[in-house]
Amino acid sequence: MKWEDWKPFYLRIVREMGYSIEEDRKSAELLRELLLEGDEYILREELEAVIGRKAYVFGAGPSLENALGEFDFSDGTLISADGATTALLEFGLIPDVIVTDLDGRIPDIKLANDRGSLLVVHAHGDNKDKLVSYVPFLSRILGTTQAEPLDIIYNFGGFTDGDRAAFLAEELGAREIVLVGFDFGEIVGKWSKPYLRRHSPVWESKRKKFEFARELLTWLEKNGRARIKMLIPSPTQKEGKEQQERGRSADAL
Numbered sequence: 001m002k003w004e005d006w007k008p009f010y011l012r013i014v015r016e017m018g019y020s021i022e023e024d025r026k027s028a029e030l031l032r033e034l035l036l037e038g039d040e041y042i043l044r045e046e047l048e049a050v051i052g053r054k055a056y057v058f059g060a061g062p063s064l065e066n067a068l069g070e071f072d073f074s075d076g077t078l079i080s081a082d083g084a085t086t087a088l089l090e091f092g093l094i095p096d097v098i099v100t101d102l103d104g105r106i107p108d109i110k111l112a113n114d115r116g117s118l119l120v121v122h123a124h125g126d127n128k129d130k131l132v133s134y135v136p137f138l139s140r141i142l143g144t145t146q147a148e149p150l151d152i153i154y155n156f157g158g159f160t161d162g163d164r165a166a167f168l169a170e171e172l173g174a175r176e177i178v179l180v181g182f183d184f185g186e187i188v189g190k191w192s193k194p195y196l197r198r199h200s201p202v203w204e205s206k207r208k209k210f211e212f213a214r215e216l217l218t219w220l221e222k223n224g225r226a227r228i229k230m231l232i233p234s235p236t237q238k239e240g241k242e243q244q245e246r247g248r249s250a251d252a253l
């Protein structure tokens, strides 16, 4: 996504979410310094080399678990959005790429990184502390920002880890993007934050993030070159029964 196309989205996001452009810029500068110090950064070309024509992008919605149990993902590049990494590991999958602002489960991100996952670490005004704490212990990192790009800090477009992963896949050559575990609804998947014990009702700031993510993915579908598909798993027997019962009680109204 070109900066001119991204800029209007970005200005709306900072206004509606109450973010500071100055803090986003400072965070990008900080990540740049940390990456240059650590010498563990990678450039666009290295990431591009692992993105195939087909990419699966894994979000942390509740449907992720059933999808991981039901489908085979061996014909594409695996890109997990932050917290979704934990679920992939539980199913024995190592993502090729993890897109994160470092608020998922860090031990899982580190483990996947040690086993080969490339990291796309996003700098924003509210994660400077996390960048300082974790970047020195991680390897093969490509840095991103939501403000103006710097030399080794990229902006491919997108806001939340999930939609940003889809924008990255499009920009780096995927022509089929399959979204898995994307349920922008009332329930946040339990993998989204390390402190969540179960799938949880959506909170206000997360609802706003979901709305932007949905809008951005719709934009990408219309304006990008890749075909975007949503993979929806069949409900488990228990969920099927619950859905049937909800249907019956709705019929009775």
Ligand SMILES: Nc1ncnc2c1ncn2[C@@H]1O[C@H](COP(=O)(O)OP(=O)(O)OP(=O)(O)O)[C@@H](O)[C@H]1O
Residues within 6 Å of the ligand: 058, 059, 060, 061, 062, 081, 082, 083, 084, 101, 103, 104, 160, 161, 162, 163, 181, 182, 183, 184, 185, 187, 188, 189, 191, 192, 193, 206, 209, 213
């Ligand atoms: N129901 C859902 N619950 C959680 N994530 C979802 C859901 N549906 C889609 N997603 C996508 O999965 C991604 C998972 O990332 P995660 O929640 O770990 O981090 P995030 O984008 O940094 O959000 P936050 O800033 O609130 O932590 C989200 O960015 C979102 O795009």
Ligand SMILES: Nc1nc2c(c(=O)[nH]1)N=C(CO)CN2
Residues within 6 Å of the ligand: 019, 020, 024, 101, 124, 125, 126, 146, 159, 160, 161, 209
């Ligand atoms: N300033 C700021 N920017 C963000 C934030 C956030 O919490 N604060 N969260 C994001 C991932 O959803 C992406 N960008």
Ligand SMILES: [Mg+2]
Residues within 6 Å of the ligand: 082, 083, 100, 101, 102, 103, 104, 161
């Ligand atoms: Mg995150």
